[in-house]
Amino acid sequence: MLTTSGIGKDSEHQRQVHAAQAGLSSSSRLRAAMPDTVIAFRLSRSVQDTLRESLSGIVPVRFTAEVEECQWLLERHRSAALVVEVPSAHARNELDLLMQLRRRFPFASMTGVFSECSSDLTAVARLGSVGLLDVISSELTLKKDQVRTSLSRSHMETFPSRIWRLTALSISEAATTLLRAALSLAHHPISLPRLSSAARLHERTLRKYCTTHALPSPQWIIGWARMLIIAYYLEEHGRSVQSIANLLGFSSSALLANHVRRYTGQTATSLRQRKPLHTVARLLEAAFISAAQSQSAKI
Amino acid sequence: MITGPNSDQLAGAALLLRTALRTAREVPPLPPVTVHMFRALASTLPPQSATISRRSRLGQWIDAAAVLEAYGFWDDAWDILWALRERIGRPTSRAQSRWAFVTARLGRVCRLAGRLDDAELFYRDAMLECSRLPEEQGWRDAKPHALLGLCILNVGRGNYPAAERFGKTMMRFEKCIDDVYRIPTYLVLSMIARKRGDRARSLAFLWKALDTLPPSDTRRPEALIALAEVAEELDYKIPAARARLAALAAARTPRIAAAALGGLLGLLATLSAHELEEFASAFSRSAWGQALSASADTTPTKNLLLFATRRWLSSRSELGFSPHDEIVLLSGAVRLTCTLGHNAIAVDSDVDHALARMTVLANVHSFHERQFEVETLRRLVSETRAQALHVIPEVGDGHTHTIVVSDDRSSSMLAQSRVPRAVSRLTATSFRERIHHLRLLR
Helix, strand or coil, rough: CEEEEECEEEEEHHHHHHHHHHHHHHHHHHHCCCCCCCEEEECCCHHHHHHHHHCCCCCCCCEEEEEEEEEEEHHHHHCEEEEEEECCCHHHHHHHHHHHHHHHCCCEEEEEEEECCCCCCCHHHHHHHCCCEEEEEECCCCCCHHHHHHHHHHHHHHHHHHHHHHHCCCCCHHHHHHHHHHCCCCCCCCCHHHHHCCCCCCHHHHHHHHHCCCCCHHHHHHHHHHHHHHHHHHCCCCHHHHHHHHHHHCCCCHHHHHHHHHHHCCCCCHHHHCCHHHHHHHHHHHHHHHHHHHHHHHC | CCCCCHHHHHHHHHHHHHHHHHHCCCCCCHHHHHHHHHHHHHHHCCCCCCCCCCCHHHHHHHHHHHHHCCCCCHHHEEEEEEEEHHHCCCHHHHHHHHHHHHHHHHHHHHHHHHCCHHHHHHHHHHHHHCCCCHHHHHCCCCCHHHHHHHHHHHHHHCHHHHHHHHHHHHCCCCCCCCCHHHHHHHHHHHHHHHHCCCCHHHHHHHHHCCCCCCCCCHHHHHHHHHHHHHHHCCCHHHHHHHHHHHHHHHHCCCHHHCCCCCCHHHHHCCCCHHHHHHHHHEEECCHHHHHHHHCCCCCCHHHHHHHHHHHHHHHCCCCCCCCHHHHHHHHHHHHHHHCCCCCCCCHHHHHHHHHHHHHHHHCCCCHHHHHHHHHHHHHHHHHHHCCCCCCCCEEECCCCEECCCCCCCCHHHHCCCCCCCCCCCCHHHHHHHHHHHHCCCC
8 A cells, every 4th residue: 555654664665566567567568668766745635546546557657745855766776767746936935946946856757636616727837947848737637657757748848858968978969959859759759740740840850950961861860869769768677679679669679679780780688888978978978089080071 | 018927827727727638538628727718818819710619528628739839838739739639639631730730839839939940840740641631621710820920930941932922822721821821921922022022912912911800809900000111111210110009908828919119119219209209199199109208208209218128128928929929029129229229237238148048049040041130139138238328317217127218319329211112002091091991190
């Protein structure tokens, strides 16, 4: 049974983790990237119940009203998601606290629950300015799939910042813009229209953008974005290649292995032994430089 | 006066809308908390579609995107329209028609955001989709929307022949297209004719627009601004100033307010001392003028200039100016500043910034006409600074900005009076009659 608790109830959390790991395979089958823990901070009773029901067996949820416990959990879990109720803009202390939490833990995705009685749009905007990515309305009688979809999307959108921080990628500004757009989508196969929509460009403008800035083709950038995500998951202890293939929409682990070989020249297994994310980041930097040089040579 | 939500409320609403679309497979209802706000704001805008009812679910979303456009939230408007288009799909010809319409809307957002190349691509995509539909179906919404967009886009680029071609295509189907598109077509054709020096034709299109518009229509300020532009060229400066002031009073979106105010500031810069006094007397009878008179011991002329400059300073923080709007406003403000022949610190220090900003906007968005205008303004500013200035007591009002007005304006600072061209079908008398009919002269 999930309970709100102080820091001492770690064994309860462990039980949930084990239950969720059994369910991790179900989320893999659902092909939805999810955070490793959901931290529900100061949610009302009804929202707690819906969250509990939506995520039971999929992701462990910790309910807390204490700031210190919330911070402790965020420090402990690399891929946590924070779910909060959007306050009123007049509740300055509460709003400031949430904004501080978000600034302090920029890699934890934040999803807001909007209540017509107590939330307002100004508070949504203020939280949006520090990275609140999704807001779901409690008045719509929160549906389970809405909650899961929202959490999953918010989680995926933290990946560009996460990967940048972990790899210290050094590429041109133009390349950064496109690669970040691709990374936010890279948990699924990305089509060119999809990337152009994320970059807010027409497809033809996207191609022209790549040519103008001596970048490789958009498809190539998409491939590298997917490669970075693969490398990220290869670093997760206990994560099998098959589960990564399921998560990222490859129809088999063999196809994922081909992708890895094509971009890195290595097998997934050998890559895993050599700091995969760092390795792929350096290979990507070299590949961008090489592509820019060959474009210049053509001119 | 422009009233509405603050930018935070709109930003918050935009986030709610984006989430609602992302988590839905079909077009969902608007989040309840946003319905009332968007309905109220959308009522200040003209109708956005000839076939999609504003009460329908899709119509509400189109209106919401239009509101976000009007207040400068280009990225949010884009995201919403793109997501709508994905959810509409193209399974039936009705859906195809709507898909084409939303594609044209994407073009519009790009155009307003200054991304003209992208705008053209989306408009052409919409036209291509319409070519796959029965002719009549395409002409209801998507095709006129795309053609009008291409027309306005080419005006922005200064390519008047191309703009005129698109406009003429619209006019060939004048009787078939809805007023939603017909009125803006008249207005833009009026502008093109004016730019090409054909004032008779320009006025003819303008009268068509004004005759078609209902009295309380939200597009009336736009038509008044167009009227003011023609009146200026015919050297009817006072009617032009009144038309702009009336447009400013009736403007319900920042975009129209920018056009009205920018033009008004530029026009004030060209008035002689006598004309300025005459207009200032009329202004002092307006609500704004009366409010200023009550608060400061000052003259009508100083009140007018105080109002104009204060509006310019405050409007820079308002929402929704497209790059072109911003250039119009800055241009008018710089001209007025030069005319004041001042050393008004708060305003003068902004002139260099204004010119720099205009340069960036004109270059980035390829507004070729405005590039030339910036050079002209730079020369004007240099001349102004070279002139000797007289200082009179401050018109202080407790705000940080201060205006110091010189009464001794050198004639070189005044714009040359334009000799009105003969307008064969339209005499000065008939023009005044029409102006009177529009209640601009009292």
